[in-house]
C-alpha cells in the first residue's frame with residue numbers, strides 16, 4: 001500500500017493503526033442478504049433484517065438460489081448505511097449511484113408501498129443493475145441510466161429518501177481488490193471529493209422538505225467523507241439524524257456528530273463511511289406528469305387476452321415506450337431520461353404478444369399454471385440450462401415457483417414445458 005495512504009491512516013487511527021495494517025493479512029469478509037430459508041453457512045449481522053455474514057468460501061454467484069433471487073451477495077459493511085435510519089414503507093426513494101444494486105435491493109425490500117428510482121450513470125453497469133433487480137423480482141423499482149445532474153429537472157423536491165453511495169477512491173476495497181490499491185493516489189481522492197460535493201448538491205435539489213439523505217462511501221479519506229459533508233452542511237440547513245444504535249455499535253463514531261465508520265480491523269467487513277441527514281429547507285416541488293404512449297386497441301387486446309388467459313388478479317397500468325410494453329408503477333415524470341425500466345417490462349408485440357422474463361419474475365405468483373418445485377429438484381438445473389421439461393400441465397403460459405419466489409416462465413404444450421428462461425442467463 002502506498003506510503004501517502006498509510007501516513008493518512010496513521011493520523012486517522014493513531015493507536016489502532018497497527019491493528020488496521022495487520023487486518024490486511026486476513027481474507028476479505030463476504031456477506032449475503034437472504035430472502036428464503038437455506039443451509040448456506042452464515043450468521044445474522046446485528047444490524048439489518050435479512051443481512052448475514054458468510055461463513056463459507058463457497059462460490060454462490062451461479063447457483064439455483066442465486067438465479068431465483070433467494071440471495072444477494074453484498075459486502076457486509078456496505079449493508080450498514082441503509083440500516084442507519086428507519087425507512088418508511090410508503091416513501092418515494094432515489095438511489096443515485098446504484099449499480100450493481102446492493103443498496104437498491106435493501107431499499108426496495110423496505111418500501112412495499114413506495115417506489116425506488118434506481119439510477120446508474122454508466123451504461124454497462126446500468127444493465128447489470130437491471131439484471132440484478134429483475135433477478136430479485138422487485139415490483140417497485142424504476143431503473144434509469146443518467147448523470148445525476150440530469151435527473152434534477154424531473155425530480156425537483158420529489159423524494160422522501162435519497163441514497164448517495166458516492167463513487168470514491170475505494171480505500172475500503174483494498175483487501176478484496178488489488179487494482180484499487182494500484183489506482184489509488186491523492187489526486188484521485190481530491191477529484192472524488194469535489195465530485196461528491198456536486199453530487200450532494202443534486203441530491204439536495206431532489207429531496208423534499210424533511211426528506212432524508214443517506215450519504216456513504218467505501219473509503220476512509222476525510223476529504224471524501226466528513227469534509228465533504230461539512231462543506232455541504234456549511235451551505236445547507238440540514239440536521240444530522242442519530243444513527244441506529246445497532247449500526248453505531250457495529251462500527252465506530254466518525255469524525256463529526258452522527259457519522260459512523262466501519263474499518264476492517266474493528267467491524268464486520270471491508271470499510272464504509274456513512275451518515276444520515278434530514279433536510280430542513282423549503283423547496284417548491286415540481287409536479288409534472290410523464291408522457292407515455294398508450295397502447296392502440298389491437299395491442300391492448302393482445303396483451304389483455306394474454307393476461308386474462310394466463311393470470312388471475314392482475315391489474316396493470318399498461319404503457320408503451322420504444323415498442324416495449326411496461327406496467328407503469330407510478331405516474332412520475334421520466335421524460336427525457338434514459339430509462340431501462342418504467343417499472344415492469346411486460347413484453348413486446350411482434351404480431352402476437354411475447355411476454356418478457358421480467359413479467360414472469362415479478363408476477364409469477366399471479367399465473368394460473370404454477371409449477372411448485374424445491375430448490376434441489378433436478379428439474380431446476382434442467383430449466384436453468386434451458387432444457388424443456390417433460391412435465392404434463394394444462395396448456396398455456398406458466399411459471400416455476402420455489403419458496404414463493406419466481407424462477408421464470410414456460411409455455412406448456414403437448415405434455416412438455418417449453419423453456420422461456422432467457423438465453424443470456426442459461427450459463428450453467
Ligand code: SAM
Pocket residue numbers: 078096097098099100101102103104120121122125147148165166167168195218
Ligand atoms: N450503491 C451501489 C451498491 O450498493 O451496489 C454501489 C455504487 S458504487 C460505490 C458507485 C457508483 O457510482 C458506480 O456504479 C459508478 O459507476 C457510479 N459513478 C461513477 N462516476 C459517477 C458520477 N460522476 N456520478 C454518478 N455516479 C457515478
